[in-house]
Amino acid sequence: MPEAEAAENPYADLSEAALVELAKREGDAFGELYRRHVDRIYTYIYYRTGSAADAEDLTARAFHQALTHLPRYTDHGVPFAAWLYRIAHNLVANHHRSHSRWKLTSLEDLELSARPADSPERMAEANERKRALWSAIRRQPEERQRLLILKYADRLSNEEIGEQMGRTESAIKSLYFRTLKALKADLEARGW
8 A cells, every 4th residue: 555545544554353443432433444335335225225315325324323333343253344234234124114115116227238239129128137137136035135236246255245144155155056046946937
């Protein structure tokens, strides 16, 4: 790390565990925890809600709760991010309960993967496939949805996902295999 950057950020060289302990006493240190994790937590919430506005709101709430409850946080040998994901998960679950249904529209409105030269029929078909896949993903249990988000949105390795989810790498590989098999069966049962 360049010296100028280290001078600007006195927390950059601290380990996660040391930073968490320091953040319990110094509010500024929490800013570094926020910086390290905000993108992943936002992405997780966004893919669970399908709304940028909801994701921004819930991400802010997740970090507010983390800051509020940080003095009671205890390191149990799993990454600090796992605790943040648990907070985010609970907020998303409450959000869905209070809105009484899942929002499906925003994720389907993501940029089309089809090229402009493709025919409208191909673009419509690609859009339909994308909608069917997202619907199938949403029908999976929470744990499997989280796995797919960590794997494809956050692009984490199986080992990193295992750390986040409190499982071994081989358990993650097995869960991933079962998840893909379940998605395939779901899509085939619905004519895809």
